[in-house]
Amino acid sequence: MEAIISSAIAVLGTLLGAGITLSFQQRTATKGHQFARAERLRQERLDAYSTYAGSLINYRRCLVHLWFCLHEQPPPEGPDEVRIRAYDLRSSAQEALFRAQMLTDDVRLSRDAEEVLAKVTALYKIDTREELDDQRNDTRDAIRRLVMTAKRHL
Numbered sequence: 001m002e003a004i005i006s007s008a009i010a011v012l013g014t015l016l017g018a019g020i021t022l023s024f025q026q027r028t029a030t031k032g033h034q035f036a037r038a039e040r041l042r043q044e045r046l047d048a049y050s051t052y053a054g055s056l057i058n059y060r061r062c063l064v065h066l067w068f069c070l071h072e073q074p075p076p077e078g079p080d081e082v083r084i085r086a087y088d089l090r091s092s093a094q095e096a097l098f099r100a101q102m103l104t105d106d107v108r109l110s111r112d113a114e115e116v117l118a119k120v121t122a123l124y125k126i127d128t129r130e131e132l133d134d135q136r137n138d139t140r141d142a143i144r145r146l147v148m149t150a151k152r153h154l
Contacts, residue, residue: 042154045103049150052096052113056120056143059089060136063123067132070124086124093117100150109149116142 062085069079097117101110119139126132 041103045100045150046154048096048100048103049147049154052093052100053143053147053150055089055093055096056116056146059086059093060120060123060139060143062086062089063120064132064136067124067126071129090121093120104150104153106153109146109153112146112149116146 062082066079066082066086069077069082094117097113100113104110116139119135119142123132123135123139126135
């Protein structure tokens, strides 16, 4: 009888040990999956935010160039060519904006990103060189602030 009880205790101990081990393995695997998912999201956000900032910079540069084509000494290329390039860059910036917005949970960051695009878009519609210089500085600073805000979400 003692042998049976002893065997039953051994079996119960083994089952209990296996159950505890399984529980720890599941918990470890879950934490590993959560970490991997969080890291993947962080990388996707980093890519989306940096792509958007780069798109804004390129679009901004093109619009400043377009302003000079329209208001000051025109370069060898015509304003129509620059305008077409600006439209393409705006489309790229909008696509990058949408991707960044899909990856962020922060409504304010999403709204700020849209506002920066609107500020950049208004650049070539300015009348004077002084206003252009002010808006160039303002849009540059707005892009920097957006990057710093996005950085906190990584």
